């Protein structure tokens with residue numbers, strides 16, 4: 086059953102990949118075809134390698150000057166046509182290279198204007214190099230809508246007029262060069278104010294920082310008017326888009342709700358209300374299934390606080406106004422005896438960075454686990470709040486969370502005997518208490534879900550973990566290892582530093598369909614890694630810590646498991662980065678890597 090379902094999922098994923106390919110490839114081919122037709126190539130530099138007759142998937146990736154996202158997929162990443170004696174106007178057809186991030190036309194003889202709808206043609210460009218050509222006319226204001234631009238090199242052309250002040254809104258720009266043109270007027274105040282004077286040299290009338298002061302300031306009002314007109318039109322489009330998006334989403338949400346609505350299973354337990362809940366903590370008064378039902382309003386859907394691979398979590402309000410979290414375990418194929426034994430083990434696992442399992446209850450086929458309730462919910466919800474205006478977590482808190490979570494996980498890996506692999510680490514299973522102390526939940530449950538338990542620490546995984554968090558080797562071998570957890574934890578670290586979701590990167594070009602890890606890999610290959618950092622964190626004196634954590638994260642998500650650090654090392658690295666904050670309480674126990682056979686468990690059990 087399980088293997089079948091898994092295969093089905095794989096098939097669906099494959100289908101998506103295939104559909105995506107067929108869909109995108111034709112456009113990118115068309116893009117290059119149009120591009121070639123629109124320019125003059127007197128030396129026939131492109132003629133021989135740009136052969137459109139061979140239509141193997143990925144064939145355009147071998148054209149000279151073309152780089153693809155993947156060598157066997159017709160999806161163009163960069164176009165580099167430098168120094169090829171090309172002529173004519175700015176090439177057309179680029180709209181169809183929908184994933185283009187770099188365009189280099191430098192050192193050719195292109196002429197005519199830079200198109201004033203350039204942001205529509207190459208919306209996701211990060212690097213645009215038009216230097217050493219003969220482009221004329223003014224620098225289009227529309228370049229300010231190429232909001233991913235890092236590098237804009239326009240030097241040695243014949244551009245006239247002013248540098249549009251709107252370009253100052255390009256927040257990622259770290260290289261801007263307009264030397265050797267015919268420009269005049271004030272230089273806009275860029276976010277990065279360290280562009281050297283040489284980048285503005287040899288223009289007849291440029292003034293202002295970093296050149297000499299302007300004498301008679303003159304700001305174009307028409308610019309403002311046109312800018313805001315364009316702006317409001319765009320805002321309208323955005324509003325409509327958002328409405329459509331939410332309507333579409335609502336439909337699918339409704340569908341889901343309907344499935345969850347049925348708490349029939351709970352109603353079926355009516356006869357068993359006297360069943361005792363086994364509690365590990367003596368301090369908690371004796372409870373019966375009846376109490377759990379009353380506290381959750383018969384496991385009403387309103388009380389659901391989370392749904393995951395291991396089951397559904399309900400919030401329970403007790404008569405004394407305290408709360409518990411109750412997990413209804415997904416079908417487990419273990420016998421009741423096995424289950425009870427497993428519970429006894431998990432119930433004895435106590436660490437300040439783990440959500441304590443307080444008790445459990447078996448009623449017919451239902452298995453309910455009772456946990457301490459964590460008031461601030463999941464890290465995922467804190468990082469990706471539903472309402473945009475909600476305050477974002479500050480960096481020191483994020484760092485504290487990363488250190489605490491690393492510690493909890495390292496403890497499971499290195500100090501528990503037998504070691505516990507989590508197999509489902511994500512920001513959804515890291516819960517936060519009132520002080521934003523992180524607590525890992527769901528540990529030990531993967532084993533319960535798993536029908537084939539071949540070994541205590543490495544075992545065949547019956548299903549995938551949360552999408553976006555699963556180590557690449559996991560999907561291949563289906564074997565869970567500590568390094569698989571390290572990978573998933575690395576993704577959580579990336580989430581903390583970038584503020585992005587693991588599967589959908591909002592800051593990446595819209596057509597970038599990869600995961601957060603793929604986005605980071607791409608950025609580090611182009612040494613633009615700092616672009617990935619959550620903008621709300623930059624410039625508050627944490628920049629070096631951010632990059633250090635990014636580094637740790639990147640090592641955790643390396644594709645070769647052996648090259649990843651252990652959880653113990655990850656914890657030590659993070660602790661060192663956060664040293665100045667003194668997060669760790671004095672009474673804290675220092676972790677040590679487990680020496681063979683040693684059982685640290687007893688001495689490390691901390692009473693809650």
Ligand SMILES: *[C@@H]1O[C@H](CO)[C@@H](O)[C@H](O)[C@H]1NC(C)=O
Pocket residue numbers: 139140141144147
């Ligand atoms: C098409 O291109 C691929 C990859 O470059 C090559 O292996 C193949 O032989 C070519 N086919 C033809 C018919 O030229």
Ligand SMILES: *[C@@H]1O[C@H](CO)[C@@H](O)[C@H](O)[C@H]1NC(C)=O
Pocket residue numbers: 111112115116119177178179180181
């Ligand atoms: C993009 O491709 C489509 C389909 O091949 C074509 O009809 C369209 O003209 C192309 N757009 C541009 C700007 O070349």
Ligand SMILES: *[C@@H]1O[C@H](CO)[C@@H](O)[C@H](O)[C@H]1NC(C)=O
Pocket residue numbers: 201202203204205227230315319
């Ligand atoms: C300028 O950019 C916007 C947004 O990208 C685009 O919709 C608009 O058509 C462009 N303006 C012109 C004059 O092309």
Ligand SMILES: *[C@@H]1O[C@H](CO)[C@@H](O)[C@H](O)[C@H]1NC(C)=O
Pocket residue numbers: 229230232251252254312313315316319
């Ligand atoms: C395009 O740029 C203008 C001026 O910088 C800005 O007001 C407008 O919001 C931008 N539009 C988009 C879609 O980014």
Ligand SMILES: *[C@@H]1O[C@H](CO)[C@@H](O)[C@H](O)[C@H]1NC(C)=O
Pocket residue numbers: 257258259260261277278279280281
């Ligand atoms: C600012 O611009 C300079 C010069 O191009 C560059 O070296 C530096 O990295 C930029 N700084 C940032 C934060 O982008």
